[in-house]
Amino acid sequence: MEWIAAKTVAEALAHAGPGARYVGGGLSLSLLSERGVERPQRLIDLSALPLRSIEGRQGELRIGAMVRLAALGQEPLVQTIAPLLRQVVAQIATPAIRNQATVGGELLERPRCPLFRDATNPRCAKRLPGSGCAVLEEAHAAGAIFGTSAACIAASASELAVALGALSAQVTLLSPEGLAERSLPILDLYVEPGQTPEREQALTPGELLTSVTVPVSSQRRFGYARIADSPLLPLASAAVMMELRDQQVVEARVILGGLATRPWRARACEQALRGHRVSDALVELAVARVLDGAKPRPDSRHLPALATQVVRAALRHAVEEHATVRR
Ligand SMILES: Cc1cc2nc3c(=O)[nH]c(=O)nc-3n(C[C@H](O)[C@H](O)[C@H](O)COP(=O)(O)OP(=O)(O)OC[C@H]3O[C@@H](n4cnc5c(N)ncnc54)[C@H](O)[C@@H]3O)c2cc1C
Ligand code: SF4
Numbered sequence: 001m002e003w004i005a006a007k008t009v010a011e012a013l014a015h016a017g018p019g020a021r022y023v024g025g026g027l028s029l030s031l032l033s034e035r036g037v038e039r040p041q042r043l044i045d046l047s048a049l050p051l052r053s054i055e056g057r058q059g060e061l062r063i064g065a066m067v068r069l070a071a072l073g074q075e076p077l078v079q080t081i082a083p084l085l086r087q088v089v090a091q092i093a094t095p096a097i098r099n100q101a102t103v104g105g106e107l108l109e110r111p112r113c114p115l116f117r118d119a120t121n122p123r124c125a126k127r128l129p130g131s132g133c134a135v136l137e138e139a140h141a142a143g144a145i146f147g148t149s150a151a152c153i154a155a156s157a158s159e160l161a162v163a164l165g166a167l168s169a170q171v172t173l174l175s176p177e178g179l180a181e182r183s184l185p186i187l188d189l190y191v192e193p194g195q196t197p198e199r200e201q202a203l204t205p206g207e208l209l210t211s212v213t214v215p216v217s218s219q220r221r222f223g224y225a226r227i228a229d230s231p232l233l234p235l236a237s238a239a240v241m242m243e244l245r246d247q248q249v250v251e252a253r254v255i256l257g258g259l260a261t262r263p264w265r266a267r268a269c270e271q272a273l274r275g276h277r278v279s280d281a282l283v284e285l286a287v288a289r290v291l292d293g294a295k296p297r298p299d300s301r302h303l304p305a306l307a308t309q310v311v312r313a314a315l316r317h318a319v320e321e322h323a324t325v326r327r
Helices: 010-015 027-034 068-072 076-081 083-089 094-100 103-106 159-164 267-273 280-287 303-327
Strands: 002-005 020-023 042-043 054-057 061-063 169-176 180-187 208-215 218-228 238-243 249-256
Touching: 010 208, 027 103, 061 076, 068 076, 068 083, 068 094, 068 103, 076 083, 083 159, 083 218, 094 180, 103 159, 103 208, 103 218, 159 218, 159 238, 159 249, 238 303, 249 267, 249 280, 249 303, 267 280, 280 303
Parallel strands: 002 042, 020 042
Antiparallel strands: 054 061, 061 208, 169 180, 169 208, 218 238, 238 249
């Protein structure tokens, strides 16, 4: 395996190509390589690149892709401008993992499916296109209930993406093709499996994630909740945003994690919130719409209850934040 310690962004991009992978903190890549799930031929280390700054400017927060999660959580600007981010980052994994993991690597973490992460399983269309799906064939209890297909039901992993989705963040990507730069809403970075589960993100070959931009607004209230049976990887998480004017919800975002093949926008729930006066009753009206579009399987009947529970908790946090700000 070839190891390239890129000194500039241009050098990193020049080495991209078939079999090459970028290395952020390397946590996920090393784990999957040890298990034989990933077999990169060339690793492009990004740690010397100038993608480590966090800047607040012109009504937005710009976060470099190589910022470590621990540094993101400790940055005073983040606490002032986007406290939700700090709250979410503090709950991801362990302090040791947060010291190593990068923003880019966390956002592009591979899915959770245990049979994807088990290289001895021969039936995983995500790893081996066209090989079927052991989870579906064996009615395994793992999987998502939103955004699934007949080919794959693996839940996406990134908690940070859920929070950044509620914050309406954008990601900036740089392509090796002519060094073209583009920005897209963070939720558009992720794609549903459909018939091509091997494709998880909307990245073009060799595209490098360089930064994340979070817009700032004083009118917005946020809430986050997660349900975990261990301190690691939550079973479900939800981040919500409510923009309020005169007690009315004028805009809302409700994003679910852990239960969907991509960070999932609960649009019916958002619709139920818009145009109404904020109250406990409104929270319950919205919660009643969380499962619109869900596709639970007989072996995952416990998951819908988790979805409603986690969204209810996140919405209540946002309502509490609103009440605190008004006092
Ligand atoms: C024990 C354990 C517990 C965990 N608990 C949680 C949890 O509670 N919540 C949670 O959300 N996550 C959790 N995780 C996942 C963890 O957050 C990720 O493994 C970690 O963030 C990966 O970051 P990294 O920088 O090491 O990624 P890397 O391994 O460096 O990269 C991951 C992927 O992204 C690609 N990549 C990296 N940077 C870029 C870039 N700039 N542009 C393009 N591609 C890039 C790599 O090629 C690779 O495919 C846990 C992981 C472990 C091992
Ligand atoms: S759910 Fe997806 S990732 Fe998991 S085994 Fe099936 S095809 Fe592979």
